[in-house]
Amino acid sequence: MSEIGLRERKRQRMYQAVSDIAVRLFLEKGFDAVSVAEVAAAAEISKPTLFRYFPAKEDLVLHRIADHEREAARVVTQEGEGTSPLRALRRHFVDGLDRRDPVTGLNDHPQVLAFHTLLYGTPSLAARVYAYQERSEAALAEALGGDLAARLAAGQIIAVQRVLALDNWRRIADGERLADVAADAVAAAERAFGLLEKGLPWLAEETEPR
Incomplete structure (x- = not known):
């Protein structure tokens, strides 16, 4: 597989992992009760990195249906x-x-x-x-x-x-x-x-x- 293909697969895995962590937190505590900083900390990434993947907090949830x-x-x-x-x-x-x-x-x-x-x-x-x-x-x-x-x-x-x-x-x-x-x-x-x-x-x- 090409380097570009591997990079894209890694990026998609990151999208999925961060979205899954965010949705779990939102389901546990409520969407408004969880901050973006809290999601970033749970995903072990910086807040700026999270925003590079998900420009808005809502995108963390909508990622699950984006492929539809x-x-x-x-x-x-x-x-x-x-x-x-x-x-x-x-x-x-x-x-x-x-x-x-x-x-x-x-x-x-x-x-x-x-x-x-x-x-x-x-x-x-x-x-x-x-x-x-x-x-x-x-x-x-x-x-x-x-x-x-x-x-x-x-x-x-x-x-x-x-x-x-x-x-x-x-x-x-x-x-x-x-x-x-x-x-x-x-x-x-x-x-x-x-x-x-x-x-x-x-x-x-x-x-x-x-």
């Missing part, structure tokens, strides 16, 4: 020929439910539930999630063509996925059994994407293989 930012765009661009964008996105989301992917909200692991509570229960983090969703919309809109229709469609698709995931997480957080939520979650996803197909018929049409 362009996920919808990747699904649209990487699916095989002959598959409509909405069918590809529907299949990807339903497959995520089946895998109990935390991004779908359908996961009852205590650490996952605690992380989502931290994420959506902390005002400054919730605000950053909104910015993250805006970037997801922009990436998806570009993958769909980049015009006004694509931007409007991307906003609706990302909103549907967000609502579905939040509903799943809230029900489980309120004490409902995962198995009970799972059946409803699949039905809700199928219904939601069905509504999207009716409202966005141009994204439901199968493409012709080249």
Whole structure:
């Protein structure tokens, strides 16, 4: 492996390690009760070094979902020929439910539930999630063509996925059994994407293989 590749892997390991330490502290004490200096000390790095990796305190938490930012765009661009964008996105989301992917909200692991509570229960983090969703919309809109229709469609698709995931997480957080939520979650996803197909018929049409 090249020196550049090794350097990048080391950098990514550092990102992950510091983020994991920060999230653990935030879950133990609360986001606002933990200072950046405390995170840096626990990670055994200087505060300036921490800020080189994470410009804002909230980034320490958002790092865990950063790799999902362009996920919808990747699904649209990487699916095989002959598959409509909405069918590809529907299949990807339903497959995520089946895998109990935390991004779908359908996961009852205590650490996952605690992380989502931290994420959506902390005002400054919730605000950053909104910015993250805006970037997801922009990436998806570009993958769909980049015009006004694509931007409007991307906003609706990302909103549907967000609502579905939040509903799943809230029900489980309120004490409902995962198995009970799972059946409803699949039905809700199928219904939601069905509504999207009716409202966005141009994204439901199968493409012709080249």
